[in-house]
Amino acid sequence: KKDTDIKDLINSFSSSTNDIPSTKKIIITFLNVIKDRKPYTSSYITDELTKLFNLTEEQRSRSYENSKDSIFITRIRSARYSLKNSNYIEEISQATYQITSMGLDLLDDNQKEMEEELEDIEEVIDPFEIMSEKSGELRKELAQSLLQQIKKAHWRKLEYIIVELLMAMGYGDGKITGKTNDGGIDGVIKEDKLGLDNIYLQAKRWDNSIGRELVQSFSGALDDMGAKKGVFITTSHFTKNAIDYADRLQSKKIILIDGERLAKLMIDYDIG
Template identity: 45%
Template sequence: MGIPTYDQLMLPLLKLAGARIASDFPTAERLLGDEFNLTPEERATRLPSGQQTALRNRTGWASFYLMKAGLLIKPKRGYFEITQRGRDVLESPPASIDKAFLANFAEFREFLTGAAVEPSANADSGLGSSTPDHATPDEALQGAYQQLRSELASQVLERLLQVSPEFFEQLVVELLVVMGYGGSRRDAGERIGRSGDGGIDGIIKEDRLGLDVIYIQAKRWQATVGRPEIQKFVGALHGQRARKGVFMTTSAFSADARDYVSHIDVKVVLLDGIQIANLMIDHGVGVTPVATYVVKRLDSDYFDEV
């Protein structure tokens, strides 16, 4: 069934607290994983940020909402306990607990709206219909970011396919310089596209001191780049006694091409259109910031009294 959503975890978590089987999050996470028969891979699955497992994040948000409804309390950092209200709920437990169920409690409605709201007969259905998404706030935020980034990468790639081959070569220079190669924009610009020697479009410094150089092939293509094109590039590298090269294209590489570069002596990196677009986003080339959101968390150490 996959990793349970945070609302699917709320009732099992409350039951663990009620039976005093678990009072800390690592134990709760392990037992919930057992209850839902999660595989080791599912237990290890992390959020897009990579900072936390999805199960730990969802367990944390499940406990957070239960606390806001007064069913659990947090006696100290990393621990939780059931309240009398929580025990009352378990006396006649519902089939499941979600935000709609928690809306029966005034504290939770106040938390959601920022002001006290009188209970209503349809509070259950109203809240349920307005919150269909079962993602935690962390997952919703990171998911929205990933979607926006994916859409932006598609837009960047679309524009790359429209520019001239000369503009694409200069863009490649700009990107590599911003990434730390080439020493300076002027130095790199003088080297790129100058040799025209047997399938090499340019040469750029690997580092600011010029201790080594990287040979570049930049192709603004729409057709898939196959093994023959890569072999020509590698042949050109051998002709220059070069050890490193980067083949960059707005299209994609065939599986045969990628397999070929994994079995040769020289180091050749293949960057397709999507990879180039994402590098441009990462390094601010051809894109501009629209808004910045800073997500903060409580600094528990700050409040520790010595």
């Protein structure tokens, strides 16, 4: 039997889309860890795989979004199930595995034959990866739908939304200001019960980009109110000059929220 270089095998397979090894890489490396035909526990195999892939503690423990499940451990489980299902390994006792004759034969194959056989292995589709991918697609579609609905609605709807949103985010009680004599202020959030510290809001339901002039005008409105905090929200986007201007402000803080971020926050806080 030829001596297989595990490191070369790892590098020979295509990499995953991130820095955590794919299930395909794990399958062959898994077999190499136990190729001496001795029984090994799943914890030992996991530790050996971590060393062979030279993973950091962060990479090993990194989890899926909105889940505590480790990506690496989940992929090991998928690889283990595929190997067991294809009779390349057997579980001789609880969480203890041993390579089979078929597994040894697979390791004895050349690179091309090995890859061809791997294609035939029934791999488990990682449910967390599928959920994460589909969740991202759904969020994107929902965000686009939300923005379209806002743009079609009465202009005042956006003002109510931004006040609801800031309140849902925990910034205090809020209200819509009257359109007359508001100085460009569409809403106000009272961060404390007495209104000693307020956040002033402006909403623009636009398709065109928001430039520096409009942000500067909002800044002037804050000065007239003696305010130090403002949030400017639009259904479109801000120009680079507008963003740079807001970032350079020293005497006050203006947060700019474009349509994409607005929609994401609405989804996150169940608004609209």
